[in-house]
Amino acid sequence: MCFVLILGAWSACTTDFDIADEWQEVTVVYGLLDASAPTQYVKVNKAFLSEDVSAIDMAAVADSVYHNQDISVILREIRKASGNVDKTIGLERVDAAEEDIYKEEGVFADSPYYLYKTDEPINQLEIDENEDNEKIYEIVVSVGDGQFVASETPIVSDFKISRPETGDFLNFTEFDYLVKWKPSPNAATYDLVVSMDYSEQRVNAAGEQITETKTFSKSMFSGFEDNDNQQGNSLEYKITQETFFNFILAGVPEPTEDVKQRDIINMDFFFSVSGEELQKYNDVSFAQLGISATQVQPEYTNIQGGLGIFSSRFFKTVENVELDILTTNEIACGELTGHLGFAVHPSETSYPFCN
Secondary structure, three states: OEEEOOOOOOEEEOOOOOOOOOEEEEEEEEEEEEOOOOOEEEEEEEEEEEOOOOHHHHHOOHHHHOOOOOEEEEEEEEEOOOOOEEEEEEOEEEEHHHHOOOOOOOOOOOOOOEEEEEOOOOOOOOOOOOHHHOEEEEEEEEEOOOOEEEEEEEOOOOOOEEEOOOOOEEOOOOOOEEEEEOOOOOOOEEEEEEEEEEEEEEEOOOOOEEEEEEEEEEEEEEEEEOOOOOOOOOEEEEEOHHHHHHHHHHHOOOOOOOEEEEEEEEEEEEEEEEOHHHHHHHHHHHHOOOOOOOOOOOOOOOOEOOEEEEEEEEEEEEEEEEEOHHHHHHHHHOOOOHHHOEOOOOOOOOOOOOO
8 A cells, every 4th residue: 555755756665564553643844954054854743554544635635744743843063073962952833935935836735835944053063173073963853742753963064166266268169078176075976057147138119228138057967976086186077168068059049030139148057966875765766757646656765754755965066157258159150159149258359249
């Protein structure tokens, strides 16, 4: 029999519970601590199984989604080397809508949509800091009837990006571009999304010339692993010339007749880093894609006494990266992208036109 895990769209089948009981509850925790964010949110729900009521019907009722008993959610900041608890942090239950966080409509109840919140900073291992100062975080969820669940995670920490840096001018006409960064403490995988901003001048229906800023983005890599566990050595990823110009082609639509000119503004590089437990969860979920329902195995969990995932992640952005004159001109006048209506570099005497 399949029971529903109230964790977004997460569902799985299991035979670990006695289906003869009329009603069973299992606590489900979803928490990804982020030292780069000012606020932490943890989702705590319950899984359920009933012989008398449809799981789909119960999923639409908030009382079936959330524990209706007293519940306590705390974080413990623990010094890894000694095991001493440096701090205990109580999380407050909030309605996500009041935090400008909204759940997509679907089978599961979306109003109210409760999360557990703290504004306490997450202490990370600073770059070049002695590892004896490293902290791990434990989450403990206690429910009124005496059940509790727990898990712990190390913290994915800040890291240095050496290429690109804000204000760099990238050349994709003569070279491939090598992105370089130092490993992040406790990181398992890295993702990179690159976005580009450009301005578009066009004439509206009233004959007025207006200028709009537009943005497009693309994932350059996902799940990049430090397979050699290079401590202190830079990690690298090559963005080829072909990849870059295909990025432009895929992101910018053909100009319509009212478009008079486009100008490239800049690029932003968005790095996201995942901890080991989150990587394992994603690997298990990906491995089950395409498996028939009769073969699906339980989702990966690292929650003791319950289900879910507790791990950490970190986000870092390099903004305002520019393109050099040669690359800007190639986008404007080159065979691949010259039809997209971009202007040459403003420093050219022929601006905005190609020579």
